[in-house]
Amino acid sequence: MPAVLRRASLRQPRARQLWAGDSLAVDACLESSPLETVYLRSEIRQGALRQGALVGIEHPDDHRLHAVAMKGPLLVPWAPGERDLVALAGALRSQVRFVQLIVGPRDQVAGLQRLLASQLGPARLLRAEQPHYAVDLDGLVAWPLDPPPLRKANVGDLEQAVRAGAAMHLEEVGFDPLASDPVGFRQRVLTLIRRGWVHVWMEGDQIVFKAECSAVTAEAIQLQGVWTNPKFRGQGRGTLAMAVLCRRLLAETQTVTLFVNDFNAVAIHVYERIGFRRIGTMRSVLF
CATH class of the missing domain: 3.40.630.30 (Gcn5-related N-acetyltransferase (GNAT))
Structure with a gap:
């Protein structure tokens, strides 16, 4: 392989299995979007890293994780960058026959569907547009009625x-x-x-x-x-x-x-x- 191509390949995002020792790196990847990644963060608290249930996409130039996904029957991606989404699809290609449900941000899930179409096959059910909502104490409307049991x-x-x-x-x-x-x-x-x-x-x-x-x-x-x-x-x-x-x-x-x-x-x-x-x-x- 010519040296220029070898150097380019070394700069490409690469996938790797994540384990408990990667918890700080995973936190750094997910912490900027706590609402969008709440399910992944919660599953990590329940032991997903110890169980080897997550895969990550790392950039060789900064050695940081830029994408994370929970794999298995339920596939939950977090890959906001297109290049990382492509790398994630490559890492998951051999495992998608086990996937029963993909849930996540609309554009990321749609991207995985497109990139893995031949492996995933036709969907049984598609919910293409699911509005994502949030409320905090400042936004919650006070309710004057007696609370229910x-x-x-x-x-x-x-x-x-x-x-x-x-x-x-x-x-x-x-x-x-x-x-x-x-x-x-x-x-x-x-x-x-x-x-x-x-x-x-x-x-x-x-x-x-x-x-x-x-x-x-x-x-x-x-x-x-x-x-x-x-x-x-x-x-x-x-x-x-x-x-x-x-x-x-x-x-x-x-x-x-x-x-x-x-x-x-x-x-x-x-x-x-x-x-x-x-x-x-x-x-x-x-x-």
Whole structure:
């Protein structure tokens, strides 16, 4: 290889497996975008680096990480630069046959879809535009009504939480996880309950409202699975519960974030009504 080409190749971004010893380098890569990378940062707190679940893109000229992704059935990228996104796609190419879901910033996920199209194949479900929202204490609208009996779910609530989660999944995604993966879905809900990340408003043995934390850091908490029982919709209960939940969570973190399907006008109205502001757009692709 001519010397000029060899020098050019040495300057190209390179991929490497990340481990626990890379925690400071990963933090430096992600810290400038704490809301967009909250899921990755939270998973690192839960042991993702020790488990070898992350890959990074390093620049030889500065020996810093410029992109990070969690790999496996759930692929979550953070690669804001096009050159790093291309390098990340190259690193993941041999592993994408295991990917079931890609979630992340819209342009990055769309870029990976384009770069890995022949390996990924057609998507089963595409949510191309998912508004990304955030609220902090300064932006949260004060709610004058008495707070509802919202609490953290316990293991005794597992079956109700599983049924509520499955109902929401069927409504939002179009298929029932209890039909496709009942054991795995129940285990995921149980894990969230044991972490104290599932919040419920119960009346008798019925869930009125449910929301889950999908990521928790000192800078942000990301919500998912926000659901109001259809029997109790149209009464303002979901709005009240979300306002109360956000106020409680903001005693533990600086910002609450979530993303929502762009066609869910009712949910978007609720979030904006209590003070959420749009900060970007996410994209989810199911295979």
